[in-house]
Amino acid sequence: MLDRTQAPPIRSVSNIVLPEIEKHKLPNGGNLYIHREKNTNAFKIELLTRGGNISASNAALVQLSMKMLAEGTLTRNGHQISEHIDSLGSFLEITPGFDHSSISIYGLKKFFKENIQVLSEMLYESSFEQKALNVLKEKEENKLKMNQGKGSYISSINLRKSLFPEHPYGYSLSKEDIEKLSVEDILAFYNSSILSFDIYISGDLPLSTVEIIQTHFSKNIEATEISINSEDSKPEIISVRDSKFIQSSIKIGKRLFNRTHQDYFKFIVTNEVLGGFFGSRLMKNIREEKGFTYGIYSSLYPLNKEGYFLISTDVKGENEKETLNEIKKEIVTLQEQLIEDSELETVKNYMIGSFVNSFSSPFASITKFKTLNSSNIEFKFYEQYINQVRNVSAEQIQQTAQQYLDYSSMTISLVGA
Structure with a gap:
């Protein structure tokens, strides 16, 4: 009989067996990495772009450029993109970051190709319309205003600014940067950084995964490394x-x-x-x-x-x-x-x-x-x-x-x- 007054013994772990990750080349640059997990009936695909703070002049450029990918393409507006993704039982996630930014879809295996098609459409056929940018700007300014009322947000921003003066790691979103951002700024960042990416995909995948991905993501650029002159920080x-x-x-x-x-x-x-x-x-x-x-x-x-x-x-x-x-x-x-x-x-x-x-x-x-x-x-x-x-x-x-x-x-x- 189990003695519940005694803690279970601690088992020592000496090593870990790492899972196998496949590597394939994408046409015109970039890599595709695959980890297959059978019997999950679901998958995740993530495009990890070079479009992070480290490649930009401010945080607003990164955040709004990435989010504009979901705000309209040549054939659908932002609402239609959202409805289509919902109809597939999928979830879209856009994550701006310091070194990289990503756009991901979590989806069902049976709609694998449909999800890949809509992700490719957002990446290569985004319309970057001024009207959609204006709406997005308003949303981001409202979110920023809410965050600026939170002490934890302000203390975090102030700390990073102090630790990384005049450095992309110290960037924070500002109303001024959001307001002055233009479609031309976004297009320039899109062409120089967002279109440089690797793809990471995992889950229950069809046998033709590599061919489908290579067909739908055939354009890739080599991002230019930006020189950063970083100032030393002083405790304060x-x-x-x-x-x-x-x-x-x-x-x-x-x-x-x-x-x-x-x-x-x-x-x-x-x-x-x-x-x-x-x-x-x-x-x-x-x-x-x-x-x-x-x-x-x-x-x-x-x-x-x-x-x-x-x-x-x-x-x-x-x-x-x-x-x-x-x-x-x-x-x-x-x-x-x-x-x-x-x-x-x-x-x-x-x-x-x-x-x-x-x-x-x-x-x-x-x-x-x-x-x-x-x-x-x-x-x-x-x-x-x-x-x-x-x-x-x-x-x-x-x-x-x-x-x-x-x-x-x-x-x-x-x-x-």
């Missing part, structure tokens, strides 16, 4: 005060590195201890013991060119100062005291379990592959994940915290009453 405290904010939004961060850095694995384990999961030190202190917040997390955001570290939470205004003191205290503790073996083992087991589980959901494998491939990192990078995490020592965590988590080197962005 940014404080925005307004009585309309009920809570205080706290963002603390600094520029750091990406997955290619030699200390990447040591840092992500150190971060996990500090604030990377529900059992982290920041969560135990500020949520469970103090009751100041529903959640507090720290993360490393690795981008193509570099990355940044972020601690994020929202608390009552009266608890802002003490929260900042407790965050600093937890960082100093990591720097001055070795973590106990039992806590470190718990963190490692959680990280490895989450990593293995991250390959199990539908379309997850191709997404994991895309994350690395789009940064020019080989898929076998994941093969070393488990051993690298397991081999991080308590001494290395202390050294990593000392080297990279100096509180005085961080920018603090606060928004509250």
Whole structure:
């Protein structure tokens, strides 16, 4: 009989078998990557374009250019495109980003070709009409106005601007950039960046997948690498005060590195201890013991060119100062005291379990592959994940915290009453 008073044994995972990803060339440039998952009756196709902030002069150009793909073609208006996609039981997703932007369709296997046709139509036959752009501008300005009323949004924007001055990673949407955007601007960005793409597709796919894709996506360009003169950032405290904010939004961060850095694995384990999961030190202190917040997390955001570290939470205004003191205290503790073996083992087991589980959901494998491939990192990078995490020592965590988590080197962005 099962003894429910005893926790199940912890099974150690030593390695992971990576799924097979097919690679095919697209006509006139670009690559097609395929991961086949049978018996799901569904698929996902994603066009990952070079049209991210890194290739643009502002965030509005990226966001509106990508969204205009769904606002009308030579044969359908935006409403008709939406209705057609709905009639296929499909879902369209457009995601502007820092290094790349994407347009994706989630669909049913039986309508695979129809979905590919409409995606191809949006990419190659978008009409980019002034009337549709005017409507989209109004929508985006309204969304921006709503976001600018949220403390968490403002603190995030202010932090990135400070960390990445005069850099595309620091771009944020502005009303002025939206208003001055023209059809000519969008067409120029479309031709120079959006038409440069790779395709990632996964799910239950027909045998003729490669031929169908190559037929419908035959035009591809080579995007020009843009030279970026990045200024160094200096730590500062940014404080925005307004009585309309009920809570205080706290963002603390600094520029750091990406997955290619030699200390990447040591840092992500150190971060996990500090604030990377529900059992982290920041969560135990500020949520469970103090009751100041529903959640507090720290993360490393690795981008193509570099990355940044972020601690994020929202608390009552009266608890802002003490929260900042407790965050600093937890960082100093990591720097001055070795973590106990039992806590470190718990963190490692959680990280490895989450990593293995991250390959199990539908379309997850191709997404994991895309994350690395789009940064020019080989898929076998994941093969070393488990051993690298397991081999991080308590001494290395202390050294990593000392080297990279100096509180005085961080920018603090606060928004509250």
